[in-house]
Amino acid sequence: MRAILVLTGFAALAGSAAGAFAGPAATAPGGRVVGTVKVTEYDGTQAEAVDVIVYVVGFNEPPGDDVTTVAQKGRKFVPDLVAITANERVSFPNFDPFLHNVFSQSSARKFDLGSYPRGDAKDKQFPLTGVVDVYCNIHPEMAATILVLPNRRHVRTDATGRFVLEGVPPGDWTVFAYARRATKPASAKVSVSPSTETTVTLALVRGAEPAHLNKYGEKYHDGKVYP
């Protein structure tokens, strides 16, 4: 259900090739999109807007030169949510004194890095836009999400939920906010003009961590479906 909702929110993204989006490439300086994301838990209580990614969809840009890192540390992925531009690479170093086996069965990018020890790192390129859920085949409590986006206009909110998206090209776009465990992405239409500032407010609802299986599509060794 979560996957369906996320993919609905990513309607323009899911399963699409990076070059398949209509619209011009961003040319700086563009406009600014600023705003706030409010997060509530599923029971209605207010939550901190930490680890929320805000991004714009509707145009393409080539990836930057950065290599994003998702570390395996303390039986967790750190960070557990990253946003990258299509065709960027993500490195997965292991800092734990035991093996991890990072894998994904998401349709946007299936991979299996095998098991490797502390000090080793493997990386993967992500050519297709979409949501990639990443897990460890040995430690079921480990989960991360990689948002593969069509452009570089994506930021992480600060602790108060505020964000600033710089250099957004003029035009009519959709702004999304997404967090892990979000029941669905929040979105708003924006109309961006050169050298102007557009303000939006987005509201996310966090649910439970979705259940997942191991890389063989089975329950984990203790028979549980995690979490």
Next chain:
Amino acid sequence: MRIVLAFLVVVCVLPRTARAGRSFYGWLYGTEVLPERGVELQTWILEANDKYGSNAKETSIWWGPLIGVTDQLELALPIELEWVSSDADKTFFTFRRFGIEARYRLASQDPADASAFVPLVRVAAKRDVTVRDDVRLEGDLVASYELGPVHALVDLGFASDLRPHTRHSEVRPGGGLSFRVADGFRLGAEVYSEVSFDSRGASWAAVGPNMAWTHGRFWLSGAMGIGVYHVKLAPRVMWGIAF
């Protein structure tokens, strides 16, 4: 027909996971290898009936663990059992060989990173338990090409028994096609042959349909080789389970 349709419905509905280390063919080596530190137990059962135009019948069992050394190199430690019946000899069943083999995929293990064309090299050395001074060397040059649901593969193998004074060598060319008819289920056809270079051996060839099925950590493939030269039937089935 109903059983076939029911089976197809079942394999379409069951959850499926793509994974490495399997072959889509019966007699041919695949080009997929295990991920690093992956382990798989693999079993083959193969038959050759009325081989060399005689009543010779053979059934062999290959069993062994496979270990993913790197994302492109896997090792196998097989043992081979053999049952043979012929006009001239008594029927016997014996532990025939053991050894080690390496399979090196000359492309990324990740299908998304690799090109559609994937080559693989296999080399093996085996000790013959029944002929104490024999060492068998085997090798394969395998190349596969995948285009949508179609998978094509060519396998050029050789085997040579290095015995003092009496050497025997043969090439084992084969090729096949496999079509994905449902997620995790494939059908196709293949040809396989063993062509001897000396008078001690004999040559044979078979062609027939094949199938492959993957379900979670388990995969199964097989071919029903129908003899076209010096053999009547040559079925072979392989399966593996990963850990």
